[in-house]
Structure formats: structure tokens, C-alpha cells
Amino acid sequence: MTSFRGMWVVVVPVLLLTAACAGQDGAGVAPDAVPSALPADVPVLRIDYTGGFVRPETNVTRLPAVSVYGDGRVITEGPTILSYPGPALPNIQVRTISKAEVAKLVEQARAAGVGSSVDVGTPSITDVATTRFTIRGPVGTERLEVYALGEATGPEAGLTAAQQAAREKLRTFTDKVTDPAGAATQPYQPTAIAAVAGPWVATPETAKQPRVEWPGPALPGTSLGEGLQLGCVTVTGAAVQQVIAAADKANAATPWTSGGKRWSITLRPLLPDETDCASLSTDR
Structure with a gap:
């Protein structure tokens, strides 16, 4: 299911197209050459979100729409x-x-405008996310970033008819690849989980939440930045299943106990191309 989320960190609208390794736009590349050119654990196509007005832990742990x-x-x-x-x-x-x-x-992504200099405009909307399309293949890494893709859908956003049409092609492609009709799926089984932890603070909504003992590495872990009061630990090995079992008894507001303190934890299963907390960088 496609979800274009409203976010909480102000970002500058931007359209960015890069061909990082070869300096080409990818035109004329045979689509069937793209998947076989990369290792199995490297995404050849990814759609994810960056920026917006969100909590820091949300920005770090946000999942790609599709990989x-x-x-x-x-x-x-x-x-x-x-x-x-x-x-x-x-x-x-x-x-x-x-x-x-x-x-x-990959071919459909290119047909929608990824890998080209398509003009998607700069809408007059603030505080929402940028949708980033990435293709990796023989010509390197190409990115197309579209600010407020889900929110800016009409002329009231200050977009021309051509810019609206370009955005609609990208929205249609995103819907198709993230929510294919009738596709059979199964739960993803991670081999590692990143846990972003900060001090748990009781509120009227969370004060009565039962505590759950944290079975993973000692919290809070490696700092995510000065002033954030957030750390991150990487859960691997046998502890992955222990954390998954504990999470079944918890929710997003659970106070997790570790080292005699209570912590608020955001759990982020790592994808095949991610290895640890450093993989959660928004510039990937």
C-alpha cells in the first residue's frame, strides 16, 4: 500500500538527478542488463522518503516504500x-x-521519468517529504528526487500542466510497484535489527504501559548526534529472534528496561543491503 507521509523536519524542495559513477543519464541501456550487473543483495530499484517534519527517530528508521x-x-x-x-x-x-x-x-521506472531530466517543478508546500527514486546499474547510481509528490497534485501547488503530468506518471508507477494487485507476499525475516533508543517519558497516553525487558545489546548504544538524546544498537545472531519475541509483547509506546533505566525504542529490521546502524543514513 502506498503511503505518502506528512513529516516533521523542514526541507528545501529539490529536484536532483545524478549519474554517480559514469556521468551518464542511462539512456539507451538495455533494461535486462541492469539486474544481472549487481550482487543479489544490492537494490537495483528503490523508492524511499527523505526529510519532512518528523521526529528524529522517525527520520532515521523510516523504511523505503519499496526495494x-x-x-x-x-x-x-x-x-x-x-x-x-x-x-x-x-x-x-x-x-x-x-x-x-x-x-x-526498471524499464517502467525509466518510462516514468527516472533517469531523465524530467521537470517536476517546485510546489508551494512546506514540511513534507521528498520521494527519492534510485536505479543502480551499469551506468552507476541515478537518483530522481521529487518534493511533495503525494501532496502536490494540482495547479493550486503552483505547478504547470506538464509538471503535474510528470508527477502523475511517477505516482502511478509508485502505486504499481508498491501495491501490485494479487501479489503473494510473506513476512520478511530479518537477520539483523537496528534499535534506536531514547529516554522513555511517561504521558497520559503511555503512563500505564507495562514494561518489557530489553533482550538485546546494552542501551542506548552509539549516539546519533549531539543534542538528540538518541542512540542506536545493532541486534544480530540469536538475539534477533529474542527481540522479535519480546516485540510481540510490546508496542510503539512500551517502556523497555535496560541497565536499570526505561527506554523508548524504535525497532527497524535491516534490509538485505543494510548491515548496522550506520546503514540507516538518509544518504544511501
């Missing part, structure tokens, strides 16, 4: 519970498609 790997794995976030507090772990789903279908998705 398509060269071996055919397609990883998306499944339906979420809208009531508060939500589950402690996100609902990540995986399906497998053929390499020919992977190549077709």
Missing part, C-alpha cells in the same frame, strides 16, 4: 495499524519475481 533486488526479491511495508500505539515492529513483506520482471520494473 527491488537483482535476485527478484521485492520488499515493501505492508498494511499498518493506524490506532495509537501501533506495533513495536513494522509489517515488512517480501515477494519474489523473476529477473525478467525485475528488468521490466
Whole structure:
């Protein structure tokens, strides 16, 4: 299911197209050459979100809308519970498609404008996220960033008819790749989990939440930046299943106990191309 989220950190609207390694725009590349050129754990196509007005822990742990790997794995976030507090772990789903279908998705991304100098305009909207499209292949890494893709849908956002049409093609492609009709999926089984921790603060909504003992590495872990009061630890090995089991008894507002203190934890299963907390950088 596609979700264009409203966010909480002000960002400057930007349209960015880069061909990082070869300095080319990718025109004329045979689509079926893209998947086989990269290792299985490298995404050949990814759609994710950056910036917006969000809490720091949300910005760090936000999942890509979709990650398509060269071996055919397609990883998306499944339906979420809208009531508060939500589950402690996100609902990540995986399906497998053929390499020919992977190549077709890359081709469709290019047809939608990724890998070109398409003009999507700069809408007069603030505080929302930028949708980033990334293709990796023989010509290097290409990115197209579109500010307020889900929010700026009409002339009231200060967009021309051509800019609106360009955005609609990208929205249509995003809907297709993130929510394919009738596709069979199964829960994603991570081999590592990043846990972003900060001091737990009681509120009228959370004060009665039962505590859950944290079974992973000592919190709060490596600092995520001065003044943030946030740290991150990477859960690996046997502790991954212990954390998943504990998360079944917790929710997004649970006070986790570690080292005699209570912590608020945001759990982020790591994807196949991610290895530790450093992988959560928004510039990937």
C-alpha cells in the first residue's frame, strides 16, 4: 500500500538527478542488463522518503516504500495499524519475481521519468517529504528526487500542466510497484535489527504501559548526534529472534528496561543491503 507521509523536519524542495559513477543519464541501456550487473543483495530499484517534519527517530528508521533486488526479491511495508500505539515492529513483506520482471520494473521506472531530466517543478508546500527514486546499474547510481509528490497534485501547488503530468506518471508507477494487485507476499525475516533508543517519558497516553525487558545489546548504544538524546544498537545472531519475541509483547509506546533505566525504542529490521546502524543514513 502506498503511503505518502506528512513529516516533521523542514526541507528545501529539490529536484536532483545524478549519474554517480559514469556521468551518464542511462539512456539507451538495455533494461535486462541492469539486474544481472549487481550482487543479489544490492537494490537495483528503490523508492524511499527523505526529510519532512518528523521526529528524529522517525527520520532515521523510516523504511523505503519499496526495494527491488537483482535476485527478484521485492520488499515493501505492508498494511499498518493506524490506532495509537501501533506495533513495536513494522509489517515488512517480501515477494519474489523473476529477473525478467525485475528488468521490466526498471524499464517502467525509466518510462516514468527516472533517469531523465524530467521537470517536476517546485510546489508551494512546506514540511513534507521528498520521494527519492534510485536505479543502480551499469551506468552507476541515478537518483530522481521529487518534493511533495503525494501532496502536490494540482495547479493550486503552483505547478504547470506538464509538471503535474510528470508527477502523475511517477505516482502511478509508485502505486504499481508498491501495491501490485494479487501479489503473494510473506513476512520478511530479518537477520539483523537496528534499535534506536531514547529516554522513555511517561504521558497520559503511555503512563500505564507495562514494561518489557530489553533482550538485546546494552542501551542506548552509539549516539546519533549531539543534542538528540538518541542512540542506536545493532541486534544480530540469536538475539534477533529474542527481540522479535519480546516485540510481540510490546508496542510503539512500551517502556523497555535496560541497565536499570526505561527506554523508548524504535525497532527497524535491516534490509538485505543494510548491515548496522550506520546503514540507516538518509544518504544511501
